[in-house]
Amino acid sequence: MPRKRVSRLFDLKEDEHGRKYMEVYLDGIALLRLVLSNKGTAFSYEERFALRLDGLLPPQYNTLEQQIDRVYEGFRQAPTDIDKYQYLRAVQERQEILFYALLEKHLDEMLPIVYTPTVGAAVQQFSALYQNPRGLSFSPLNIDRAANTLECYPMEDVRMIVATDSSAILGIGDQGYGGLAIPIGKMALYTVAGGVSPFHTMPVALDVGTERMDLINDPNYLGVRQKRLRGEDYYKFLDCFVDAVWSRWPDAVIQWEDLSKRAAFEVLERYRDRGPSFNDDIQGTGAVALAGILAACHLRNEKLTDETFVIHGAGAGGIGVAWAIREGLVRAGMTREDATKRVFVLDSRGLLLQNRDMEDYKKMFAHDPASFSDWDFEGDAPDLLETIRNAKATVLLGLSGRPDAFDEAIVKQMADNHKWPIIFPQANPTSAAEAKPVYIFKWTDGQAIVATGSPFEPVMMGGVTHPIGQGNNAFIFPGLGFGAILSDAKKITDDMVLEAAQALADYTIDKYVDGGLIYPPVSDLQETSIRVATRVVRQAIEDGVARRDNIPEDVESFVRDRFWHPSYLPFVRGHLGG
Numbered sequence: 001m002p003r004k005r006v007s008r009l010f011d012l013k014e015d016e017h018g019r020k021y022m023e024v025y026l027d028g029i030a031l032l033r034l035v036l037s038n039k040g041t042a043f044s045y046e047e048r049f050a051l052r053l054d055g056l057l058p059p060q061y062n063t064l065e066q067q068i069d070r071v072y073e074g075f076r077q078a079p080t081d082i083d084k085y086q087y088l089r090a091v092q093e094r095q096e097i098l099f100y101a102l103l104e105k106h107l108d109e110m111l112p113i114v115y116t117p118t119v120g121a122a123v124q125q126f127s128a129l130y131q132n133p134r135g136l137s138f139s140p141l142n143i144d145r146a147a148n149t150l151e152c153y154p155m156e157d158v159r160m161i162v163a164t165d166s167s168a169i170l171g172i173g174d175q176g177y178g179g180l181a182i183p184i185g186k187m188a189l190y191t192v193a194g195g196v197s198p199f200h201t202m203p204v205a206l207d208v209g210t211e212r213m214d215l216i217n218d219p220n221y222l223g224v225r226q227k228r229l230r231g232e233d234y235y236k237f238l239d240c241f242v243d244a245v246w247s248r249w250p251d252a253v254i255q256w257e258d259l260s261k262r263a264a265f266e267v268l269e270r271y272r273d274r275g276p277s278f279n280d281d282i283q284g285t286g287a288v289a290l291a292g293i294l295a296a297c298h299l300r301n302e303k304l305t306d307e308t309f310v311i312h313g314a315g316a317g318g319i320g321v322a323w324a325i326r327e328g329l330v331r332a333g334m335t336r337e338d339a340t341k342r343v344f345v346l347d348s349r350g351l352l353l354q355n356r357d358m359e360d361y362k363k364m365f366a367h368d369p370a371s372f373s374d375w376d377f378e379g380d381a382p383d384l385l386e387t388i389r390n391a392k393a394t395v396l397l398g399l400s401g402r403p404d405a406f407d408e409a410i411v412k413q414m415a416d417n418h419k420w421p422i423i424f425p426q427a428n429p430t431s432a433a434e435a436k437p438v439y440i441f442k443w444t445d446g447q448a449i450v451a452t453g454s455p456f457e458p459v460m461m462g463g464v465t466h467p468i469g470q471g472n473n474a475f476i477f478p479g480l481g482f483g484a485i486l487s488d489a490k491k492i493t494d495d496m497v498l499e500a501a502q503a504l505a506d507y508t509i510d511k512y513v514d515g516g517l518i519y520p521p522v523s524d525l526q527e528t529s530i531r532v533a534t535r536v537v538r539q540a541i542e543d544g545v546a547r548r549d550n551i552p553e554d555v556e557s558f559v560r561d562r563f564w565h566p567s568y569l570p571f572v573r574g575h576l577g578g
Contacts, residue, residue, distance in 0.1 A: 004157040006199045008576070010037050012569070023574035028052040035096045036198065039568050042067060047571050064568055067095075068102050075102070075110075081118045086129060088114055092188070093132040096198055100566040103192045108523040111189075115474065117429035117454045119185045120170050126178030127222045134184055135203035137177070139224045143237050146244035153202060158249045159485050160196050162186045163204035163241070167228065167260040168281075168316070171401035171432035176210035177223025182258055186280075186477070193525035194478025194533070195563030196485065208237055238267065246275050251547075253484045253492070255280055255477065264316040265361040276484050278492045281316040284473040284480070285399070286324030287501035288519075289426065292471045293325065293395060294505035295518040296422045296449045305332050307342070307422075308391050312384055312406075312434065313399035314347035314362050317426070321397055322365050327498055340365065344391050350381030385410050394418040398425040398434030406435035411443040419447060426453035426471055437468050451518055469519035476500050479529035483536025486562060487546040496539045503535035504528060526563070533559045 005011045010024045024037055031051055032038050039047075041062040048054050062070070071091055078084040088110065092099040103110050112118060122129060142149050166179025183203030190196040209228040210216060216225045229237055245252055254277040256267055268279045278284070297304055309325050311318050322345050329339035345352050345365045352358065352366040377386040388396065388410060396414050398406060406425055414421035421444060425434035430452075437450045438459050446461045451469035459466040480500045484492055504519075507528055512520055520528050534556045540546040552558050 007036075007154050007156055009034060009154055011574070012199070020569055021572050022569045023572050024051070025574055025576050027573060029056060032056060035093055037571075038095045039571075040067065040095050040098065042568050043571070051571060051573055064098065064101055064566075067098050068105055071098065071102055072106065075106075081113060082121050082125065082129075084110075084113045085118050085122050089129075089184075090131070093134070097566045097568060100188075100192050100198065103188065104526075104566060107192065107525060108521065111474070111522045111525075112455050114188050115185045116170065116472070117431075119181055120172055120429040122185075123166075123169050123175045123178045123181045124172065126175070126181050127218070127220050130222060135180060135187075135205065137180070137205040137207055138237075138241055139207040140209075140226070140229070140237070141224060143240050146240045147247065150244055150248050155199060155202065157200055158202045158252050159200040160187070160190055160253050160255070160481055161202045161204055161245065162190075162255045162257050163206055164257040165206040165208050165228075165259055165263070166210070167258070167263065169258045170428045172429075174211050174228075176212055176215045176221065177205060177207050178215075179258060180205035186255070186257065189474050189525075190478050190481055191564065193474055194482045194529045195526070195559075195565075196478070196482055197564040200485075204241075206238070206241060208234060234263070235266075235270070238270075242271055242274070250275070251485075251488055253277065253481050253489075255481060257281065259316070261315045262359055262361065265319070273491055276489050276492050278480065278497065279316065279320075280473055280477045282320035282323070283497045284320075284477045285317040285426070286320035286322075287476045287480075287497050288471050288473050288504065289321040289397060289424065290324040290328045290498070290501040291475070291504035291508065292424060292451050292469060292518050293422060294328070294502070295508045295513055296395075296451075298505075298509050299449060299513050299516070299518060300420045303332065304328055305334060307394045309343045309395045309397070310384070310388055310391060310393040311343065311345045311397045311399065313401065313427070314345050314352060314365075315399065315401075318345060318347075318397075318399040319361055319365065321399060321426075324498065324501060326365075327494065328501070331498065341367075341371075344387050344393070346384055346387060350379065350383050351387050353381050356380070385413060388413050388417065392417050395422040396424070398427055400434060401427045401432045402434060403427075403432055404435060406440070408439070408443050411435065411440055411448070415444040415447065420449055421447070422449045424451045424471060426451075428453045430454040430456070437466070441466055449518065455522075467515075467517055469517055470522065471519060472522065474522070474525060475504050475519065475528050476532065478525070479503070479532025480536055482529060482559070482563075483533035483540065486533065486548070486559060487537045487540035487551065488548040489540045489545045490547055491545050493539070493543045493545060495543055496536050496545075499535045499539040500532045503532045507531045530556070530559055530563060 078087045162183035164179045166175045169175040169179045187201045187203045191198045207223050209226040215221045256279040271277045322343050326339045353369045354366045355369050375390040440448050441459050451471045456468040
């Protein structure tokens, strides 16, 4: 099969000696306006003459490293986090290679800006902050010509897509068209943390409307001004999008992002066997939680099968975590029935019980009320505190988006159940966390094992520094997507997701657990993604879904060799068809 051209505007090629270069099909000011090809002051004097850039740039030539130092100074001077976010977005829309080089060098500092928690504020202010187009938008205005719309996208070999309908953004709900900031941020992480070349990515807004009348009535709102499509109209819309994507790019991986609870599960099941797709809120959240629990169990010299789990929150994330834990227990030797009995999930009405109405996606974790005849609780179903006390829970996870839901009584009950309780307030953004780590440590005399969804500062107590591991999906989805791309997986199996979790846990245990960390630092995202992608490729082969037939035995080297890093290539003026 012949190699696809990267773009109708440029292509990546090799000379007879195997040296890479970029062949561009435009020149002059147009070349400087193309963000993926613009090197700015790094164009050599020879290139400036050959590409009609002479006099269009400052006289001084800079290396990529010099450019990084210059723009980093600008980043530091930005007064607020949202200003820093806008500064980085401006760099990305001017010189994309420089943006990724800057992000790679300062990943620890910049991840909270391009991703959680700052991206939440960017979503809410998206229309006011909008400056330049990025990605592709589908709406009722163009979905009937989805295939033609795809032709408008300048990249011709798309392999990774993040698509959202913006109905359930982080913990802030329906954000309409503003949700596009999430796929933009996640694509940045796919590239800088997951090694996926930006020449092969596409963020997508599925603008099916909004229930927010304040957005519809806002004169500056950039999305369609209508109520959300529902039911068959919604799925007809998604079918048009999916059919168009997989018709043009049959190997492209679709990551579904921030869909409503019901839609998240229905969409996952609707498309997971048609092509390579997954839902990060369900599977990514579940995998990263399972990895952290496995590391925490190792820290206290226990096994997963020793634990009893309570999950507060029964949305996409909560059920995804419950699923991952159950499957982790099954992998550890338990029957699925016995594993399910170890997992207790609560929604706003209390513990999920089979004798009440609930959404279909919750039913697999609903318990038989008869099995709780010896429990002490009031009302129709045990609440969170009652469940923790009666179940003797040793692991508590928060995915409710209810700030401070883990109060002193709940945390102290966990400490009564186990000397070193595992407590993960995982809700995003930071403001939605079920408990602040400082209080968890205070109420457990510093004995808890804590991880959060968004970043928190370490906690000092009794002369001891307690690092706060961040159970960030960025430890899973970039490597999972990269592994699916490299294996050319025809679908993403459950075992590929679970193997991603195990890879993260193993890496953490090998390198960081002895230092008290149950997740790696975010500065180690690239190495983590390589480990995850390696295991995902191997699992795709084992599951018989890998379509690539030339994968060598040394899978890790295969992955490392294909991991994209930002650098400038020499430029050559080319002619299409010539």
